């Protein structure tokens with residue numbers, strides 16, 4: 074852990090906080106007070122006892138998975154089950170070029186960036202100016218600026234401004250069907266491209282699927298990704 078690092082202070086799965094490690098600063102929570110200076114030089118994963126000996130925390134890397142759990146919500150966000158499922162189906166891996174819109178709170182963007190780094194690139198577009206600005210600041214803070222280009226842009230009106238470069242396109246928009254033609258233009262023509270549109274309503278899915286079909290996409294499939302905790306129940310024998 075070094076001065077200036079973005080790190081996660083982990084107490085329990087429900088109690089995780091992002092910090093910028095700064096000499097002279099103190100982190101306080103219900104488990105006690107922790108001096109940043111005592112974190113510097115430790116290995117990530119270390120357990121730290123509180124200054125007042127009330128409890129302990131772990132200092133962890135600021136991974137995209139932890140970031141998704143703590144990111145300040147400016148919008149609805151993608152969570153880990155959808156993130157993993159979509160990343161696999163879009164065949165994201167190091168070196169891939171990805172286009173995304175809207176950036177929203179940047180939850181999925183962080184995972185995309187980590188998956189395609191160090192040689193891939195994510196172009197992410199957001200038409201809400203403040204959200205675009207905050208996401209851009211977070212990419213810089215998290216040392217992802219080399220992998221992510223974030224732009225303030227209305228992709229429905231203006232398209233992506235990219236042609237024949239993307240291996241994959243991800244849409245999380247209210248009217249994704251209006252962005253499909255621009256997405257098609259952005260996809261590489263020399264290989265099989267993949268597109269995922271993420272929508273909460275079946276009417277949005279239907280319209281997008283129709284447009285994908287009209288514009289010549291094949292293998293159009295719809296999934297709902299549900300995660301269920303395993304439940305153990307005690308049942309009295311008859």
Ligand SMILES: C[S@@+](CC[C@H](N)C(=O)[O-])C[C@H]1O[C@@H](n2cnc3c(N)ncnc32)[C@H](O)[C@@H]1O
Nearest residue numbers: 150151175177178179180181199200227228229
């Ligand atoms: C649900 S959020 C995306 C959340 C994101 N996937 C995440 O994981 O944090 C949808 C975003 O799309 C943006 N948006 C809506 N229409 C847009 C457009 N025409 N061009 C660019 N962004 C747009 C909204 O401002 C909003 O921030």
